[in-house]
Amino acid sequence: MISLEDIVKAQRRDTTPFKVAVVITCYNQELYIARALDSVLSQKTSFPYKIMISDDASKDHSREILKQYEQRYPDKVEVLYHDENQGTNKNRNDVLCICDTPYIAFLDGDDYWCDDQQLERKYKFLEQNVNYIGYFTAGGRENNPSASDFTEHGVCDSFNDKHALRNEYPGMYCGFFIRNIYKYMDQRDLKTYLSYTIDESSKLPIVVGIIGDVYRGESTITWIYRSVQGSLSSSPKTCYAYLVYKWWTEKFPDTEITFINAGIGGTTSQFGVSRVEDHLLKYKPDFALIEFAVNDENTEFSGEVLGEVDQFRDEAEIKSYHTIDIDIPEDKPKEKAETKEKKEASQTPVHQFPNTEKPPRKVVAKVPVYRPDEPRNILNVKAGRFSEAVANEYEEYVRSKNPSVIAHVLRPEPTIVDEEIAPTEEKHKDNRPIGEKVISALVGIFSKDESDDNDTVKEENSKPVEDYTGEEDEKSILYELNHNIRKLFMRSLLSGIIAAVVVVLTIVTRIFPSAICSAVPFAPAAYAILLFILMAASLVLNRVAMLSGLSPLVHIKGNSDTAVAVAGAAGMVQIIVSFFCLGDLNGFHVNYYTVIPMLAFFANNVGKLYMVLRVKDNFKFVSSKGQKYASKIYNNESVAMQMMSGTAADRPIIAYQHKTEFPSNFLKISYAPDPSEDLASKLAPITTIASIIIAVMYGVVKLSFADALNAFALITAVSVPVATLLSVNAPVRKLCKTLLSYGSMLSGYPSVKQFCDSTAIMIDANELFPAESISLEGIKTFEDYGIDESLLCGIAILKEAQNPIANAFDSVVAETEETLPEVESVLYEDEIGLVGWIKSERILVGSRTLMEKYSVEVPNMEYEEKYTSQGRQVTYLSRAGRLVAMFVTRYTPDAQLKAEMQRAETNGISFLIRTTDYNVTNDLVAKLYDLFYRSIKVLPTGLGNVLREAEDTVEETSRSYLITNGKAASLARAVTGCVKIKHNISLSIIIQLIAVIFGLLVASTLSLYAGVQVMGSLEVLIYALFWGAAAVFAPAVQKP
Secondary structure (H helix, E strand, O other): OOOHHHHHHHHHHOOOOOOEEEEEEEOOOOOOHHHHHHHHHOOOOOOOEEEEEEEOOOOOOHHHHHHHHHHHOOOOEEEEEOOOOOOHHHHHHHHHOOOOOOEEEEEEOOOEEOOOOHHHHHHHHHHHOOOEEEEEOOEEEOOEOOOOOOOOOEEEOOOOOOOOHHHHOOOHHHHEEEEOHHHHOOHHHHHHHHOOOOOHHHHHHHHHHHHOEEEEOOOOOOEEEOOOOOOOOOOOOOOHHHHHHHHHHHHOOOOOOOOOOOOOOOOOHHHHHHOHHHHOHHHOOOOOOOOOHHHOOOOOOOOOEEEEHHHHHOOOOOOOHHHOOOOOOOOOOOOOOOOHHHHHHHOOOOOOOOOOOOOOOEEEOOOOOOOOOOOOOOOOOEOOEOOHHHHHHHHHHHOOOOOOOOOOOEOOOOOOOOOOOHHHHHHHOOOOOHHHHHHHHHHHHHHOOOOOOOOOOOOOOOOOEOOOOOHHHHHHHHHHHHHHHHHHHHHHHHHHHHHHHHHHHHHHHHHOHHHHHHHOOOHHHHHHHHHHHHHHHHHHHOHHHHHHHHHHHHHOOOOOOHHHHHHHHHHHHHHHHHOOOOOOOOOOOOOOOOHHHHHHHHHHHHHHHHHHHHHHHHHHHHOOOOOEEEEEEOOOHHHHHHHHOOOOOOOOOEEEEEEEOOEEOHHHHHOOOOHHHHHHHHHHHHHHHHHHHHHHHHHHHHOOHHHHHHHHHHHHHHOOOOOOOHHHHHHHHHHHHHHHHHOEEEOOHHHHHHHOOOOEEEEEHHHHOOHHHEEEEEEEEOOOOOHHHHHHHHHHHHHHOOOHHHHHHHHHHHHHOOOOOOOOEEEEEOOOEEEEEEOOEEEEEEOHHHHHHOOOOOOOHHHHHHHHOOOOEEEEEEEOOEEEEEEEEEEOOOHHHHHHHHHHHHOOOEEEEEOOOOOOOHHHHHHHOOOOHHHEEEOOHHHHHHHHHHHOOEEOOEEOOEEEOOOHHHHHHHHHHHHHHHHHHHHHHHHHHHHHHHHHHHHHHHHHHHOHHHOOHHHHHHHHHHHHHHHHHOHHHOOO
C-alpha cells in the first residue's frame, strides 16, 4: 500500500499549474454560496489555487449564482453540475475523483472562511513538514463564532475508536487541508482503507489518519459554519425535537412536559435500533421524535423497500391532535376562542397520502431530498427568440461563448387536439394579415418559432425539456431538432442567395463599371440602394446574431458573433452615409465591404446547420435500443504508468469502455463551444477597438467623416473570421457520421478534447480474437481417463477464466448436450496457463511450461513442432496430474479491428491487452495485426485484473462524451478520430488567426499610407474567400 513518503515524492514530481483545489459542495444554498466563494477568493496566497464546486442538482437559484462566478473567474472556478441528487458524500466524492492538484482544502457551500491567510499557512506547513498528511483548524458556529471546536495543538494519530472520531473532528471537512490521496493512491488501496468504517461521513479522516498524522493547527477560528437545524447532539436548541417541545410548552403552558435529549450525533438506523430498549423504551415516553434516515446514506438501509404502500395508509394518519397522549386538564377554561382557521386545521389529518389515481406501489427508505412547493419556471431561451419577461436572464445568455447556437431547452411535440375541444382554442387562431403571414413564412420560420411574442401562435402548457433524460423525451427532442433543421436550412438558403447576389454585383461592378453606368442611369445610386436592401434583409434575417454579437461589447467582451455583427453594422452605416457622398455618378467610386459579413452570416448558418444535423444523427444512436458502452480515460495515473511501461507511448492516457444504463448530458455536451468560437470571442473586442482607433486616425488625417467610416468598414471586414463555425462543424459532422457507421457516437468538441491526447486503448483478448477468429483444428488425446468428462472440465475452466479459446468449443459442448461442471476456483499464471479446481481435482490448461511446473509429462518438442510449424498453437489439458489432451488451434485477426488498430498505431496509440490465454503474446498480436511490437503490451495478471475491473463496471448514467456498441473497433476508430481531428481543428484555428492578424495589419497600413480606395471590395472579397477556404479545406486534407 502507498505510504506518506510515496505521496510526498509524487507531489514533488507533480507539475500541475494549480497547487491547491478548494472543494466545495453545494445543494440549495443560494443564500450562502456567494459568501463561501468570496471567502475563498479573498485568500492571500503565493501559489495558484482553484475552486472546484460540485452542485448536487440544486432546485433553488444556486446554479445561477455558480454560473455567474464561472463567467467572472473562468480560470479559477470549475463547477460540476449533477442532473440528479447524489447525496452529500457522493456529491463530494465525484469532484474529488477528478481533482488533480497536489493538495485539497474543503468547504461546505453554506459555510465560509474568516481567515484570509489560512490557505497560505496550511500549504507552507505541509510543504515544510513532510511527516504530516494533513492539517486541521478550528471552526465556530455563526451564532457563536468564538466557540472553538478545540483548543489544543498537536498530533491527531488515534483512530482506533471510529465512532468517537466525530468528537475528534467536529465539523471536520471545513477545517481539513490534506495531501491529495485521491490522486496518488491506487484505487484498490483506497477501497481497502475505506473498509475500516461503515460510516460514510467519517471515512476521510480515517483514511488520512491511517496513512499519516494530522496536525491540529492554531485554536483561532478560521472558518464559520451555520447550524440552522441539526441533530440533538450538535444543535440542542435548534433541532426539530427541541422546537416541537418548545411549541408544546407555549401552546399548553399549564401542562407539565419533560424534554429528554437522548441524541447521539451521526446515529444511523442500525445503531438507533440497537439503543431502543436501553435508551428509550425503559423510560416509557409518551412521545418520541426519531429521525435516523438522514444518516443512512450509502448504508444497507438506503433504498431499502419497506413494504407496500397500503400497509401504511391507515397507520400513517393522525386524525386529531387529541390522539397524542398529553395530560391536559379537562376543566381548564379556554383563554381564547379558536379561529375558524384553527378549527379547520385541527380537523385536518396531519399526514395523508395524496389522492392520486396511481399511487406508488412501494415505500422506499432514502435520504430526504428537498423539493420546492411550487415548480420553478424554466428559462426557455432559444436561438432566434427571447422574451422581455426574462431580460436579465437573456443578458447572461448573450454573454455566453456560443449564444446563437440552438439552446438545450426543448418543446414537446405538439399533440392533436380533440375536435370537440377545438372550438375553445379559437382564441389562439392566427388572425394576422396575409402579407404579414407571408413575411413570417419567409423570415420568421428560420429565425423565430412558437415562443416568439408576435410572429406565431404560442403553444399553451408547453413543458420544456432541458436535456435527454429518458424515452419520454425522444419525441420532443426529435421534433425540436427537425424544427431547427428546417429553420436553419431556410436561413442558410436565403442568406446564401443574398450573399451570392452581392458577390456577383461586386464582381460585375468592378469588371464592367463603364458599361453598367452607360446602360443604367444613376447606376451608382441604384447600386447603393440595392446593397442597402440586401444588407437590411441580411441583418433582419440574422438579427439574433447581430444582437448577441453587439451586446457583449458594452463590457468590452465578445463572442463568436461579435466580429461579423460589428462588420455588418459598419457596412450598413457605410451604405447609408454613402447616399450623401456618391460624388460623380458616372462611376463606382465607393468600395462597399458588405459582402464580407454577408458571406460570414451564410457560412455561420451553414455551420450551425451542420451542428444540428450532427446532433440529430447522434441522438438517433443514443436513443436507440440495445446495450450502450461509455468510453472514459483511466484516472489512476500511477497504475496507468505501470500499464504503459515498455510501450512506445510517452504519456499514460488510456481509453477504455464499460457498460452504461443511460448516456447523460447529451445535449449539453453536443452544443458546447469549440476552440474556433473561443478564438473568435477573444479576438472580436481587440479587432473592434483597433478598427475604431484606425478609423479615427484616418478621419483625422483625411478630415473626412465618410472616409473614416469607410476605413472602419474595411478594417472590421478583414477582421472577420469568415468560416468560424463552418471550419469546425463540417469536419466534426463528417467524422461523427463515419463513427456512427462503426457503432460509436462522438457528441461534440468536449468529446474530442476528452480523448484527443489518448496514447493507449484497453482491449480484452476476447475482442482481439472473437469466436470466429479462433478455429479448433484438432484435439489429440493422450490418456483415456474419462476423456469426455475431462474435456468438459477443461472447457469449464476456459469459460470461467474468460479465455478466448473457450468460444471455439461451443460446438463441442452443444454436441455432447452435457452441462459444464462447476468450477471451484481458477487462477491464470502469467504466460503459461490456467490452474483450476473442479471437484477437488486440479485441472491444468496451458503450455508445456505449465505442465512441467506441475510435473505432468508431455510429448517431446519435435512432436509439438509438427503442429505448430504452420502458424498453429497448441494448448495442453491435464486432469489430476495426468495429461489428457492437446488442443490445436489457429488464430486469425479480425479484419475490421486490424484496420482500425493500424490506423490508431499511425496516430501514436498503443494497445494494452488483458488475457488468460498464454498463446496471446506481444509477438502473436504484432504479427497477426501487422503492428510494431512496442505498440502492443499484454498485461500481467495484476494489471490485467485492473483492466477487467474497469471494463466490467456498469454505471447507471455516464456522460455522453463517447458512446459505443461495445466493440473494440468502434472505440479504436473513435479515439483515433479524436486524436486526428484535434490536429485538424488546431490547424484551422491557426489559419483563421493568421488571416485576421495579417488582414488587420495589411488593411491598416495601406489605409493610413495609401488610402482606403486601394483596398477595393473585390480584393477584400478574394482575401476573405482565400482564407475561409483554407480554414475549411486545408484540415480536410488529412482525414481523421
